[in-house]
Amino acid sequence: MAPELIDEIHTKKEPDKGLKALKNTEGRKVVMRFAPNPNGPPTIGSSRGMIVNSEYVKMYDGKFVLRFDDTDPDQKRPMLEAYDWYVDDFKWLGVIPDEIYNASDRLPKYYEIAKELIEKGHAYVCFCDGETFKSLKDTKKPCPDRNANVSENLENWEKMLAGKFEEQEAVLRIKTDIEHKDPALRDWGAFRILKIGHPRPEIGDRFCVWPLLDFQGAVDDYLIGTTHIIRGKDLIDSGRRQKYIYDYMGWTYPELLHWGRIKIEEFGKLSTSGIKASIGKGEYTGWDDPRLPTVRAIRRRGIQPEALKKFMIDLGVGETDISISMESLYAENRKFIDPLSNRYFFVWDAVEIEIDGLNPTVAEAPFHPSNTENMRKIKVDSNKVLICNSDYTKFEKGDIVRLKDLCNIEITSVSPFNAKFIDNSLETLKKTKAKIIHWAPTDAITVKIVEPERILEGKGEEGIKNELDKVVQFERYGFCRIDSVSDDEVVAYFTHK
RNA sequence: GCUCCGGUAGUGUAGCUCGGCCAAUCAUUUAGGAUUCUCACUCCUACGACCCGGGUUCAAAUCCCGGCCGGAGCACCA
Numbered sequence: 001m002a003p004e005l006i007d008e009i010h011t012k013k014e015p016d017k018g019l020k021a022l023k024n025t026e027g028r029k030v031v032m033r034f035a036p037n038p039n040g041p042p043t044i045g046s047s048r049g050m051i052v053n054s055e056y057v058k059m060y061d062g063k064f065v066l067r068f069d070d071t072d073p074d075q076k077r078p079m080l081e082a083y084d085w086y087v088d089d090f091k092w093l094g095v096i097p098d099e100i101y102n103a104s105d106r107l108p109k110y111y112e113i114a115k116e117l118i119e120k121g122h123a124y125v126c127f128c129d130g131e132t133f134k135s136l137k138d139t140k141k142p143c144p145d146r147n148a149n150v151s152e153n154l155e156n157w158e159k160m161l162a163g164k165f166e167e168q169e170a171v172l173r174i175k176t177d178i179e180h181k182d183p184a185l186r187d188w189g190a191f192r193i194l195k196i197g198h199p200r201p202e203i204g205d206r207f208c209v210w211p212l213l214d215f216q217g218a219v220d221d222y223l224i225g226t227t228h229i230i231r232g233k234d235l236i237d238s239g240r241r242q243k244y245i246y247d248y249m250g251w252t253y254p255e256l257l258h259w260g261r262i263k264i265e266e267f268g269k270l271s272t273s274g275i276k277a278s279i280g281k282g283e284y285t286g287w288d289d290p291r292l293p294t295v296r297a298i299r300r301r302g303i304q305p306e307a308l309k310k311f312m313i314d315l316g317v318g319e320t321d322i323s324i325s326m327e328s329l330y331a332e333n334r335k336f337i338d339p340l341s342n343r344y345f346f347v348w349d350a351v352e353i354e355i356d357g358l359n360p361t362v363a364e365a366p367f368h369p370s371n372t373e374n375m376r377k378i379k380v381d382s383n384k385v386l387i388c389n390s391d392y393t394k395f396e397k398g399d400i401v402r403l404k405d406l407c408n409i410e411i412t413s414v415s416p417f418n419a420k421f422i423d424n425s426l427e428t429l430k431k432t433k434a435k436i437i438h439w440a441p442t443d444a445i446t447v448k449i450v451e452p453e454r455i456l457e458g459k460g461e462e463g464i465k466n467e468l469d470k471v472v473q474f475e476r477y478g479f480c481r482i483d484s485v486s487d488d489e490v491v492a493y494f495t496h497k
Numbered sequence: 498g499c500u501c502c503g504g505u506a507g508u509g510u511a512g513c514u515c516g517g518c519c520a521a522u523c524a525u526u527u528a529g530g531a532u533u534c535u536c537a538c539u540c541c542u543a544c545g546a547c548c549c550g551g552g553u554u555c556a557a558a559u560c561c562c563g564g565c566c567g568g569a570g571c572a573c574c575a
Contacts, residue, residue, distance in 0.1 A: 037575050075574050130573065138499080138571080171573050182500040184571040192573035213575050233502065237570045240501090260503075261568070314524075316510065319503055321568055328509070328525055338538050345535095369533070404534055429534065436534055475535040497537080 024255050030062030031225045035069045038082035040272035041287045042089045042295045045262050051312040054095040065224055066097035070104045071216050073198045089295045093305045103216050104203045110211045113219050118153045122248045125156035126173045137186045140179045163208045167193045176244050184237040190215035218242035222251050230257040260321035267293040290452045302471040302481030302495035307333035330496035337471045342367040346447050346474035347440040348458035349389035355409050357421035358383040365405035376463050386440045386459050400434040438475050446489040464490050
């Protein structure tokens with residue numbers, strides 16, 4: 001076979017790395033947006049949209065827009081703090097949006113387009129109550145208001161805007177095809193009346209007519225110049241509805257890509273509103289409680305932005321619903337933090353043991369096994385050290401045990417406990433194949449580790465106090481992020497094994 | 498009820514557009530082993546999949562039809 005053919009076979013076998021190419025990107029500036037409702041902080045699920053959209057923009061040197069779709073002050077009422085939380089989590093991911101918009105600032109623009117659509121005869125004010133309209137629609141029958149003429153509709157629309165109607169009394173619909181075979185596309189609602197007021201003080205109760213997602217999103221995507229949209233499969237019909245507006249207005253609809261639902265095995269069904277209620281009841285310590293699937297929570301636990309990014313990019317954009325495990329994210333994260341994390345001894349369920357013949361000394365241990373030049377010093381003032389109870393209870397008479405980086409000892413008796421110092425040579429360790437355990441000095445500081453389901457308290461090296469906000473590895477325990485430090489106590493958040 | 502998606506190893510993913518380089522990629526998980534003063538990291542090995550049934554074809558994971566399973570939409574939510 002010709003060598004170039006062999007080469008070709010090899011290159012074709014290489015798997016595609018990263019995100020697949022987008023369609024229709026030639027000769028134009030790619031504009032993409034991420035459009036959350038800020039009714040809570042970003043979750044791991046939202047981070048997929050944050051990451052993939054912004055990565056695509058980076059890939060095509062385009063423009064990235066963060067748009068808060070905060071037009072439901074009622075059922076999914078925005079939280080004022082959440083706007084900043086999104087910006088902050090983006091920053092953590094290394095993304096600075098080129099533009100940021102609040103849909104709630106843009107109501108006049110939506111009204112303008114709505115008026116134009118009414119004038120063109122593509123929208124009407126409907127006075128049916130919800131159930132009436134639904135039964136008409138389900139039987140492909142038009143509602144009585146569908147035939148109103150343009151001036152009647154304009155008049156009623158102005159009355160809506162002026163607050164002349166009550167909530168539920170009127171709604172503006174986009175006229176599509178009342179006999180469309182897909183009931184989801186028949187004359188969908190575009191604006192409704194809400195007199196509750198918006199949480200943003202600059203908006204407050206200035207408006208009483210609010211757009212629904214399909215209208216607001218359609219108009220904004222056009223005004224912002226969005227070229228490509230990636231969103232959940234649940235919005236497939238949404239795209240079809242929005243195309244009616246684009247056709248009526250003579251606009252070109254963006255390229256569409258959808259992804260399926262993402263379920264995280266470790267977290268059950270948690271809704272933003274459900275979590276909010278649980279936090280209110282004190283069941284969680286806050287939005288960064290380590291039991292929650294929020295970006296703030298995994299940040300606090302020491303997950304690195306690079307790991308989350310790689311993880312999400314590797315998932316790609318598929319329409320299949322997927323079920324992922326945090327274990328995969330941990331595996332990704334471990335690769336980032338392992339080379340960077342200093343090693344320390346942390347002893348849980350501490351037991352003090354006395355070793356005959358051990359003299360006060362200063363043990364030296366490497367901060368990282370890859371570099372034995374850079375050593376940490378651990379002072380041992382007596383012949384006593386702390387070890388884990390789980391190691392202690394496994395001792396048998398006659399065992400040779402290595403206290404890592406300190407010395408070898410022999411267990412001469414277990415009940416009562418008695419041990420004697422042998423030496424500190426590595427040769428002895430190799431010859432006897434002693435079990436290696438870690439330890440801590442008797443004057444070690446208190447270390448509290450916040451695990452998802454409990455707080456584990458133990459003793460650790462003094463030097464841990466220098467690692468505030470960094471991720472360390474407690475040998476034979478796992479990785480932790482040092483969350484706070486005081487004189488004699490450190491609080492760490494458990495990252496993963 | 499109507500409409501629309503999807504189904505490759507335990508999990509995720511590549512391949513499906515334009516059928517043959519696919520006895521199916523890569524990662525993770527699991528099990529062995531090597532290395533290591535950590536039960537971490539690294540390295541090696543192993544296990545493991547095209548939902549089912551037809552059809553088209555010399556040839557189907559890839560195209561067509563039917564079925565099964567899963568998900569979504571049909572809101573005055575996003």
